[in-house]
Amino acid sequence: MADEGRQTLRLVVTGHVDHGKSTVIGRLLHDTGSLPEGAVERIRRVSAETGQPFELAFLLDAFEEERRQGITIDTTQLQFRTARRDYVIIDAPGHKQFLKNMISGASGAEAAFLVVDARRGVEEQSRRHAHMLALLGIGQVGLLVNKMDLVGYDRAAFEAISREMGLFLGSLGLRAGASVPLSALEGENVLRPSPRMPWHKGPSLVAALDGLEKDREEEGLRLPIQDVYKFDDRRILAGRVEAGRVKAGDRVLISPGGKETRVASLAAWLPGDQRDRAGTGESVGLMVEDEFFNRRGEVVSGPDDPPAVADRLKASIFWMGRRPLETGRRYRLRLATSEAEATVEEIGGLMDSSSLAPIPARGRVGPDEVAEVEIALDRKIALDPFSRHKATGRFVLVDGFDVAGGGIVTAALGEAAEGRGFAHGRLRARCEVFEEYYYSLGDLSVRKAGDGRRPFTVGDPVPLRGQSYGFPESFDIAVFRDLVAVLIRGGQVAALVPLADYVYGGLPVVNGRGFGLLVNSPEEWARARADLSAMTPENEARLARRWLDFNAFRHIPIGLADFDI
Amino acid sequence: MDHLRSLEAQSVFILREAYAKLGRLGLLWSIGKDSTVLLWLAKKAFFGHCPFPFIHVDTGHKIQDMIAYRDRVAAELGLELIVHRNEVALAGGMGPDRGRLACCGALKTEALAEMTRKHGFEGLIVGVRRDEEGSRSKERVFSERDGDDGWDYANQPPELWGQFKTDFPKGHHIRVHPLLEWSELDIWRYIEAEGIPVIGLYFSRDGERYRSLGCAPCTGRIRSGAMTVREIVAELEVTRTRERAGRAQDQEDAYAMQKLRRDGYM
Numbered sequence: 001m002a003d004e005g006r007q008t009l010r011l012v013v014t015g016h017v018d019h020g021k022s023t024v025i026g027r028l029l030h031d032t033g034s035l036p037e038g039a040v041e042r043i044r045r046v047s048a049e050t051g052q053p054f055e056l057a058f059l060l061d062a063f064e065e066e067r068r069q070g071i072t073i074d075t076t077q078l079q080f081r082t083a084r085r086d087y088v089i090i091d092a093p094g095h096k097q098f099l100k101n102m103i104s105g106a107s108g109a110e111a112a113f114l115v116v117d118a119r120r121g122v123e124e125q126s127r128r129h130a131h132m133l134a135l136l137g138i139g140q141v142g143l144l145v146n147k148m149d150l151v152g153y154d155r156a157a158f159e160a161i162s163r164e165m166g167l168f169l170g171s172l173g174l175r176a177g178a179s180v181p182l183s184a185l186e187g188e189n190v191l192r193p194s195p196r197m198p199w200h201k202g203p204s205l206v207a208a209l210d211g212l213e214k215d216r217e218e219e220g221l222r223l224p225i226q227d228v229y230k231f232d233d234r235r236i237l238a239g240r241v242e243a244g245r246v247k248a249g250d251r252v253l254i255s256p257g258g259k260e261t262r263v264a265s266l267a268a269w270l271p272g273d274q275r276d277r278a279g280t281g282e283s284v285g286l287m288v289e290d291e292f293f294n295r296r297g298e299v300v301s302g303p304d305d306p307p308a309v310a311d312r313l314k315a316s317i318f319w320m321g322r323r324p325l326e327t328g329r330r331y332r333l334r335l336a337t338s339e340a341e342a343t344v345e346e347i348g349g350l351m352d353s354s355s356l357a358p359i360p361a362r363g364r365v366g367p368d369e370v371a372e373v374e375i376a377l378d379r380k381i382a383l384d385p386f387s388r389h390k391a392t393g394r395f396v397l398v399d400g401f402d403v404a405g406g407g408i409v410t411a412a413l414g415e416a417a418e419g420r421g422f423a424h425g426r427l428r429a430r431c432e433v434f435e436e437y438y439y440s441l442g443d444l445s446v447r448k449a450g451d452g453r454r455p456f457t458v459g460d461p462v463p464l465r466g467q468s469y470g471f472p473e474s475f476d477i478a479v480f481r482d483l484v485a486v487l488i489r490g491g492q493v494a495a496l497v498p499l500a501d502y503v504y505g506g507l508p509v510v511n512g513r514g515f516g517l518l519v520n521s522p523e524e525w526a527r528a529r530a531d532l533s534a535m536t537p538e539n540e541a542r543l544a545r546r547w548l549d550f551n552a553f554r555h556i557p558i559g560l561a562d563f564d565i
Numbered sequence: 566m567d568h569l570r571s572l573e574a575q576s577v578f579i580l581r582e583a584y585a586k587l588g589r590l591g592l593l594w595s596i597g598k599d600s601t602v603l604l605w606l607a608k609k610a611f612f613g614h615c616p617f618p619f620i621h622v623d624t625g626h627k628i629q630d631m632i633a634y635r636d637r638v639a640a641e642l643g644l645e646l647i648v649h650r651n652e653v654a655l656a657g658g659m660g661p662d663r664g665r666l667a668c669c670g671a672l673k674t675e676a677l678a679e680m681t682r683k684h685g686f687e688g689l690i691v692g693v694r695r696d697e698e699g700s701r702s703k704e705r706v707f708s709e710r711d712g713d714d715g716w717d718y719a720n721q722p723p724e725l726w727g728q729f730k731t732d733f734p735k736g737h738h739i740r741v742h743p744l745l746e747w748s749e750l751d752i753w754r755y756i757e758a759e760g761i762p763v764i765g766l767y768f769s770r771d772g773e774r775y776r777s778l779g780c781a782p783c784t785g786r787i788r789s790g791a792m793t794v795r796e797i798v799a800e801l802e803v804t805r806t807r808e809r810a811g812r813a814q815d816q817e818d819a820y821a822m823q824k825l826r827r828d829g830y831m
Contacts, residue, residue, distance in 0.1 A: 006567070006568065008568045008571070033805075035805070039807070064820045064823060065719060075703070076695065076702040076703050077695060077702070077746070078695075078696070078702075079696070079748055086568060088746070100722070100723040101721065101723070103723055103725055104705070104721075104723045104724045104725055107724075107725035107726055108725075136725075226578070226581045226582065226585055227581055227584065227585045229611065229612065229614075231611060231612065231613075231614040231616070232612075232614070234612070236612060238581055238610075240574065240578050267612050268612070269608050269609050269612050269613040270609075273609070279566065280566075281566050281571055281574055282566065282570075282574050283573075283574040283575075283577035283578050283581070283610070285612060296585055320723055332732075334728050336727075337585075391726075394726055395728075396723075396725065396726065396728045398732055400732070401732040401733050401734065402722055402732070403722055403723050403724070403725075403728060403730070406723075406725055406726070
């Protein structure tokens with residue numbers, strides 16, 4: 001094939017309305033000779049026919065309404081190439097009203113350019129788009145400061161915007177790529193450095209494009225089953241390899257069923273397509289040795305690296321629906337090829353997606369707002385935290401007929417993810433009191449060792465001494481997230497009571513993670529309870545310093561090596 | 566994975582999603598290169614089987630070779646083929662002399678609508694591509710059409726992470742676009758790489774060939790000496806002429822295709 005081995009990178013161009021996204025792309029296509037013959041003349045003719053000034057943006061803004069109003073309504077994409085590689089460039093609308101179209105475009109990208117108008121500076125959608133890029137998992141964001149002609153190619157104007165946006169991108173956990181001053185209208189610093197900006201030592205637009213890096217492929221097989229075909233005597237599990245690799249002979253686990261089997265072979269129509277292995281991105285058909293009942297929605301993985309299986313999850317979500325998201329209402333969650341009925345049980349960390357200003361909790365998430373939520377499903381599905389696997393760590397929420405929200409999984413909840421909790425009657429308390437924690441030097445974070453089992457219930461003995469903790473024979477556990485207190489007496493679970501009914505009786509009290517509470521009287525308990533029940537990401541550090549003693553019953557060793565698990 | 570393999574994998578994924586999620590499904594086969602690639606991809610997606618019928622909307626004005634080729638290939642591959650014509654309009658003498666847009670409207674858009682309802686299709690797989698023309702560039706992979714086949718292009722649903730529009734009221738249908746991301750050059754490179762048979766009208770005769778196929782009165786030939794797929798690829802690698810320059814209905818006015826497509830045109 002002519003272009004074998006050439007890389008293709010998918011890039012989205014985002015930013016506030018009117019900051020010149022479509023013009024930047026139009027200029028890029030024009031100056032690199034990527035436009036078909038007559039395209040510019042056609043635009044001139046349309047402009048003349050409709051009495052509008054000529055705009056390069058019309059190359060992308062094909063709809064009559066877009067040209068009449070001079071804004072991009074819907075996303076589109078174009079192919080374009082440089083000496084280094086091929087590009088698919090996605091144009092995303094910048095008007096607040098069309099955020100869902102921006103998301104549709106940006107969700108398919110590997111990297112992004114954020115366009116900011118040099119004269120008007122960072123505006124509402126500049127920040128909102130940056131926030132959406134972070135939620136969509138696009139790590140690499142370059143900054144284009146456009147319309148430099150309008151500020152006389154002023155270095156200070158460029159640097160101020162560059163600094164402001166760099167800080168904002170950093171606060172979202174995004175990697176700020178190159179920062180490029182340019183004028184798309186005049187074609188300055190597009191293909192080559194501009195003599196009007198001799199102070200700019202960084203790259204031109206095209207050089208910045210070529211400087212972007214492609215995402216690394218994820219390790220660890222994830223193959224969500226799309227369908228099971230029995231058109232002939234073969235039984236084929238069809239799906240796309242979303243991460244990792246698979247080959248004939250591999251042992252695999254199919255979740256959430258939890259059945260283990262071996263890949264017998266890969267199916268193909270043409271003899272020339274017959275392979276014994278497949279990598280990330282390939283659409284394949286697997287034939288497995290054991291014929292369990294399999295169905296769409298299950299996930300094939302390696303047996304030692306399975307996805308979580310959970311019916312509860314924590315997620316960061318964004319909402320696009322006209323009708324707000326509300327707690328208690330039923331939605332349909334679609335994650336890779338699996339689906340489940342979903343209810344949002346808790347909404348926290350609600351904020352405006354542009355200013356990042358917190359919004360007081362109010363049991364609903366409005367259009368263009370983002371939130372941290374806890375979602376309960378009507379059945380268990382296979383999923384991963386987004387930080388581990390993108391394709392099985394993100395989902396959409398369907399309200400009625402419409403995809404109305406999207407989200408990324410921050411944690412799978414339930415026994416396996418939460419540690420060994422407590423259950424009695426209808427009371428449940430999630431907790432990690434008897435879990436071993438360690439400090440991981442690899443990623444400088446505190447992690448939990450081992451995984452959970454069936455929850456403890458009344459009468460069960462509990463392991464009072466671990467390698468990273470030790471508790472007295474009798475103490476109380478206050479689980480604020482579930483509003484339940486667990487009473488441990490003589491090394492056994494004595495009772496679970498609603499937190500509202502719990503009476504402080506002078507025994508040591510720990511929270512759900514096993515950290516001591518600095519409480520010595522019923523009055524202090526009442527104050528601690530009020531404070532810790534109202535913990536938010538903003539006050540959590542202050543309240544933790546006020547009420548928690550991390551070292552009372554626990555210490556956090558370095559590394560996993562000490563543990564015997 | 567190289568570019569063509571990743572396009573192929575994505576199209577196969579889309580075809581399988583359509584088959585898994587939509588009710589009665591059909592593939593619009595126009596005999597041209599794009600829908601012939603679609604046919605090939607369907608065979609790949611379903612391991613040699615085609616679990617849905619192929620549909621040809623016959624305007625009665627098609628280039629003659631196309632009809633003969635259609636019937637031969639359908640017989641060879643054992644395709645379930647549905648041919649539909651707007652007989653009422655044809656009996657009334659509808660043709661491009663009545664106005665090109667009116668003709669496309671009656672013989673393509675209306676015929677397609679009749680056929681969709683007659684057979685109760687919930688999903689129609691169509692081989693349109695973004696790079697063909699402006700309104701197609703804005704399409705979704707799964708694009709809803711209402712009970713009158715209308716396309717609400719100013720209010721398209723979000724489409725992200727391979728989660729397509731599969732929930733809609735009864736009576737609506739979905740146009741499924743597996744080739745949206747492909748370019749004309751991708752199509753020809755794929756035809757070359759896979760050795761897919763295509764109709765002879767694309768190859769040069771007397772210094773001219775068809776680049777885009779449609780109805781005889783409204784489709785022009787381009788000057789070209791390309792006699793093989795390889796020569797077509799070589800020609801397209803350097804050409805800067807638009808693919809649909811030879812399609813008269815596109816040139817009627819600045820937004821001709823947007824208007825046709827709003828009302829249900831493919």
